[in-house]
Amino acid sequence: MIVIIDYDTGNTKSISKALDFIGLQNKISSDTTEIAQADGVILPGVGAYPEAMQELNRRGLNKTLKEIAAGGKPILGVCLGMQLLLESSNEHGYTKGLGLIPGHVDMLPDESEFAVPHMGWNQLEIKRTTPLTKKLAGEYVYYVHSYYANCPEDYIIATSGYSINIPGMINNGNIYGAQFHPEKSGQIGLEILKGFKEVIRSCKSSQQ
Template structure:
């Protein structure tokens, strides 16, 4: 079973690979289309700006292969900026089209008293609907660093964190999952989420 971590120079891949290694996952950092298509699961990491990330995915000709691989049933987990890229569009630095795997638009977190932007640090989770990745997450703390949030219909909103607004922390649609926080920086709780994704990938790979 192999998980492909998609390489588009968007940061934090070393920590993601280290965390996957810790839970016994055979992971490869790659921008190779054939490797992505043949992987049992995909992880789209990311740190930085939405428009820059989409431009790099397009430059490496990865948008089509990500969409077609997901459409074939391969599970995908987007992390931080990677979760935001799953949406149809983002308002960051003007409107930019995303991957369109989950309906919604990425919007700037509103600045409120006592809630500085970016939203940075540990915050507690509130589970709204259960998925394969959400067992035991209620009231658990995870690590966030972001200035934009994923404005999605409630049917795709699984977990939130309170930061003046209900910040979407986890979203999903079918075999596509997103975590706004960094599981790879969230201790045992984060490793547990990656373990659950590993189980999703394993179940999918053995059923095909």
Template sequence: MIAIIDYDTGNTKNVAKALHAIGVENVLTSDAEVIRNADGLILPGVGAFPLAMEELRKRNLIDVLKEEVANGKPLLGVCLGMQLLLEGSYEHSYTEGLGFIKGKCRAIPDKEGFPVPHMGWNELIITNKSPLTENLESKYVYFVHSYYADCEKEYINAVANYSIPVPAMIRNGNVYGAQFHPEKSSTVGLGILKKFKEVVYA
């Protein structure tokens, strides 16, 4: 069973629907024991980084997430959930993140012809192979975000060219992130979730 972390953020229904579509038992939960008993974790997210971290703190989810990651449990962060995997974010004011992957979240720079938020379908360019990147070169996925993960190349598995090369997929050990929305990226996105399922149940 995969636990979708519930901290009052959007898009959880779409994530659950996508997991059901590929035959993965899942539950939306903020219960620490359910999270500990899950085989894998998905941290979704839509909205602002500071509010998201405050909700995780209010629900006492930060420590249990850190414990489970330290125990080797696979975790996939999606969109804002990926950004929360970093050390912190400069959205509004600086806020500490979960610290699973070294790096900071910064605003996408303004550039003529590249409106912010970055919204729409973009091509993936694979930079470092991971269990989630097989057969993804030149595939298109759906983005909606105004901030990007500024981290070292060793953690970046794929980028999408926008006003800058936007880190689209990142990884550190058993922690994976997708800046785009797999659950909104048609068969390509479902394929990524299937690969995460294979990681969870390897």
């Protein structure tokens, strides 16, 4: 069972529908016990970093996510959810993040030929092959964001060119993040979610 975390800051229903479409059993929940018992967790997110992090803290979900990560279960952060996996953000002042992947969140450079927010389809360049990236080389995915993950190259598994090379996907162990929206990226987005299922299956096998 995949649990999509509901903390009033994410596009939970569209992710759930995408998982339904490829036959992955899932549930939307804010209950920490249900989340802790999941085989894998998806952390969605839209909106501002400080408010999202405040809501995770208020609900005790920050602690639950850290415990899940420490236990080796897979986590996938999507859009703002990916950014929350990092150590901190400079959006509207300093905010401490979950700290599950090294790095910080900064605003995209505001240049005349590159609009902020960055919205639209961009091509992926794969930096490291993982179950989530193995079918993505040269494919296009859909972005909507004004901030990006400024993290060490070792944790970046895919990028897209814009005013900078945007980290499109990041990874630390069984923790993954996608800055773009897999659930809005057509068939290739579904392949990413299938890859997450593969990670979950592998983790379950290794823990038996």
